Amino acid sequence: LKLGTVKLIKITAAHDVGKAINPLLAEGQIEGGIAQGIGMALMEEYIPGRTENLHDYLIPTIGDVPPIETILIEVPDPEGPFGAKGLGEHVLIPTAPAILNAIRHATGVLVTKIPATPTRIRAGIREKDGIREKEARR
Numbered sequence: 001l002k003l004g005t006v007k008l009i010k011i012t013a014a015h016d017v018g019k020a021i022n023p024l025l026a027e028g029q030i031e032g033g034i035a036q037g038i039g040m041a042l043m044e045e046y047i048p049g050r051t052e053n054l055h056d057y058l059i060p061t062i063g064d065v066p067p068i069e070t071i072l073i074e075v076p077d078p079e080g081p082f083g084a085k086g087l088g089e090h091v092l093i094p095t096a097p098a099i100l101n102a103i104r105h106a107t108g109v110l111v112t113k114i115p116a117t118p119t120r121i122r123a124g125i126r127e128k129d130g131i132r133e134k135e136a137r138r
Contacts, residue, residue: 004019015073033087039064
């Protein structure tokens with residue numbers, strides 16, 4: 001915790017997919033979107049002049065993705081083909097906020113800029129501890 005590093009233990013994702021025409025494909029799409037969300041939350045940051053290639057711009061690998069529990073909620077859409085609904089970006093959107101909320105729950109630190117790098121998390125912990133020390137002296 002004092003290093004500011006984050007280790008994801010598990011992610012549970014529930015998505016209304018309408019009618020799952022191909023459940024395995026839907027699960028794969030959810031897993032891919034979660035991997036993108038992990039990158040957004042914890043490592044992907046463009047710094048002009050520095051992160052202009054994949055050597056310096058970090059993206060998640062399979063080692064960064066924890067076990068994922070996928071829950072397919074099937075509420076057929078009368079307007080969709082065979083009752084299916086789109087899934088794409090719907091998976092990416094909640095992943096980063098969920099990770100940031102987990103960091104806040106674990107540390108008490110509200111990260112307001114992504115990615116939540118160890119440096120930013122450590123700074124938040126130091127700030128929080130500094131405020132506690134000031135309050136204790138009162």
